[in-house]
Amino acid sequence: MKTSAAPRLPERHESLWRLIVSPTVWAVHFMLSYITAAVWCAKYVPRSGTLEPVRWLIAGYTLVALGAIAWNGWDGYRRHRHGASELPHDADTPGDRHRFLGFATFLLALLSAVAVAFAALAVLYFHDCR
């Protein structure tokens, strides 16, 4: 084992919370989209009423959500690429722990981005509350 090659880790304490940022963003985006559509259709327009404002709102949520996920995913990717080590990040070192958490964060961000995009596709196909 070399001891000097890698730069110092940027943080001393790491937590599991950063791992679940992206899926949490997905969950918030999902619930907001669902609740917005449900409240709009139940309270403000008849069954055949337009969905136009909801579509724009969901488009907005989607941009914000994808932005947050991209930030979290980039952060994960940066940690995954930290130092000179490659997958599978299975050494008993703070460095590999750091890279592993980064890698898992990155993968979860990818999945969350796909899931958010899937949800956003819904507004492409629906124009009213039927």
Place this chain on the structure above:
Amino acid sequence: MNDQPRDPEPLAAEPPLALQRAQEARLRAAWTLPKGWRYWSAVNNTEVGVWYTATAFLFFAFGGVLALLMRIQLAVPGNEFLSADTYNQVFTVHGSVMMFLFAIPVFESIAVIFLPQMLGARDLPFPRLSAFGYWCFLLGGIFLSGSLFFGAAPKGGWFMYPPLTSAYQPGIGADMWLLGFSFIEIAAIAAAVELIVGTLKCRPPGMRINLIPLYCWYVLVAAAMVLFAFPPLIAGSMLLEVERAFHWPFFDPKGGGDPVLWQHLFWLFGHPEVYIIFLPSIAIIAMVVPTFVRRPIVGYGWVVLAAVGTGFISFGLWVHHMFTTGLPGISLALFSAASEAVAIPTGVQIFCFIATIAAGKLVRSVPMLYACGGLAIFVLGGLTGVMVALASFDFQAHDTYFIVAHLHYVLVGGAVFPIIAGCYYFFPLLSGKKLSDRLGKIAFWLLFAGFNLTFLPMHFTGLRGMPRRVFTYPEGLGFDTLNLVSSIGAFLLGSGVAVVAWDLIRPKTRQPLSARNPWNAGTLEWLPSMPPENWGVRSIPEVDSRYPLWEQPNFVRDVDQGRFYLPDAEEGLRETLVTTAIDAKPVQCLRLPGPSFVPFWAAFTIGGFFILGTFHWWWPALASLVVGIGVVCYWLWTATAKRPEKPEKHVGLGLTLPLYQSGSASVGWWAVLITMLAVFTAFVSLVFAYFFYWTIHDDFPPRGAKGPGVLWPCVAGALLAAAWAATMLARRWNRADRAGAFYVAATASVGLALAGAAAMLAGPWLTGMDPTRHVYPAIVWLLAIWTALHAVTGVLFNGYCLARRLAGRMDARHDIEIHNAALFWHFVAATALVTVAVIAGFPLAK
């Protein structure tokens, strides 16, 4: 590679043989099982876990027999083997037993046995809590299953839709379901708390978060899902039971209620539940596959992604069970999209397993046979799942046998086969003997052929239009042959289960002991010698690999000779290590409690509340609950937060650790936090119900209805916030060793909390809100009562702290109790503020 001081190495020299023998004798004495009838007071994870698993298998067999009865009834058209009423009870109990008394408990019980072993821990952090969970499960399970023999079982299907289970179902069957399963769900949450804290805090030193066995990742995710999935059902069950018992119209449209709310709450639980069952089962495959291809898993990080990602997305699927309730298309589309998205992580892990098999050298074995068979079946179930996730297809297939086929492919392939793989794989760790390869293979082919013969035809029965849950069908609709084939297959399947059961229980006295680590696996659960000792692990190792038995030289020898941590039990006490959540740095030597009947009594007295409540005998039920609370207090008083005889202890390899930790460094604090997250989720479900009514119904609140007013709820909120502040001061002053100030603050908090609870109820009481008239007063009352009960529980917490300090059991340094009380009060304060905002503020905003 970089960046660290090296971990401690095991002792370089072998400890003297005499010392090793003396250490072993002390460990054996500390971990010995009680003898005779007292055996049932055992709390060791291996004992409780095995009872738990065996009981779950008995319920599985019971549910299986019910399935066979149904298949006899459906074998030919117009059959009169079962009456319609009996058939309704049989399919309801079959589904409920398989879900609540087999699938969930068996995941938790297998984890209770093997999680500590995989983590090189001597036991889980709360052994008595596991025992409590087991006794709750046993009592509740017998009560529910027994009801069938008296013709009193629930008969509304396992998802209990009102009004079928309210207005149309007098008798106690539905009450049994609602109260009995709420009781069992509490046990399930207790186990989840245990498993989460175990995974995060009881790992061996060096087992960083990137090294934990994949099984533990899955269990962590599944246990966390339990915390957020079960509370909506507990809340929903409470609403439905209150409707049935006291006529508060939560689901009754005549009183402004809505039966669709039940569907939301049920499936908010019900869909994640499928993944709570599936993930820990597929986790067994993640352990079996690397062992039998002799190489590390391919894509460890990807499998973690799959576990965590599935855990999240599975909460966004619940409405796909409700596609035919008439929701707007946009809502259906959102849930359809999430239902398609969840296939991605699910597929990723299966490809990881396939890649591992392809990259390694496959050793043929019975566990591998079941693993592969299970995956094949599960993939078919997954594909039909993608089909029914499409709303347009689901409209056709909904409530037909196609769904029955789909869900059995998912659950039998995703859970039953992997669990049987686990039986064949792990059995030597329980008894020191292997199961029979020959019987295992015979059983596999009976099960595999029988399963497909039963359920493959059901896809076609369903597509031809046969609805599920009908007790018979007329001749000539195209169902006859398909049903007969399914029935024949069911008996083949049943015979396979019988062969497995025989293999498990057949006497093995003359069979030689299995070799140690018979499959040549790489993870810590395979450390024990055969037959295994009760102490779990001889010395707690320093881990620096995902597969220490493969990759760390002389590992088994060093563990056996006590060259690692805690090789001894000098004080004759049960001990294990507590480590940090990310890097597994040792931070505490945790003393664990020994055998006791207290968990048993706690389960029976608290169970008494639910069982007596079923018959609406409210006073005896309340009395039983009060006794139960007393037993729990006795349990806490005598066995928790004990002050050690010395502050620190040398645990080996030059490491000295504290014996006492409080606040967020203690495992008990984490248990309170996790439990309260679940409780708060139940509260959020009630708030969801409030706003659901508002969204869907124009008459919520009804015109001219008086709300609880603003004054009393605000007074209550202020009093409870003050009680919270007093509790914080009590914690601070206790830490500062200002005893007098502590007593004043704690006593004040008790008074403020009681006043706050009374003021909370005064709002709806003084404005004369009648909860039986309309759902609006009903839900306001329920939120107020919920909050008041929290305040009263907070009084118990703080009163307990006062008593502990008075008795000299709590002081400035030993303050676990007041830290946990303070944590509880954070949740009380949050609950109170939300309740006040909703019941007082919302009518104003409207």
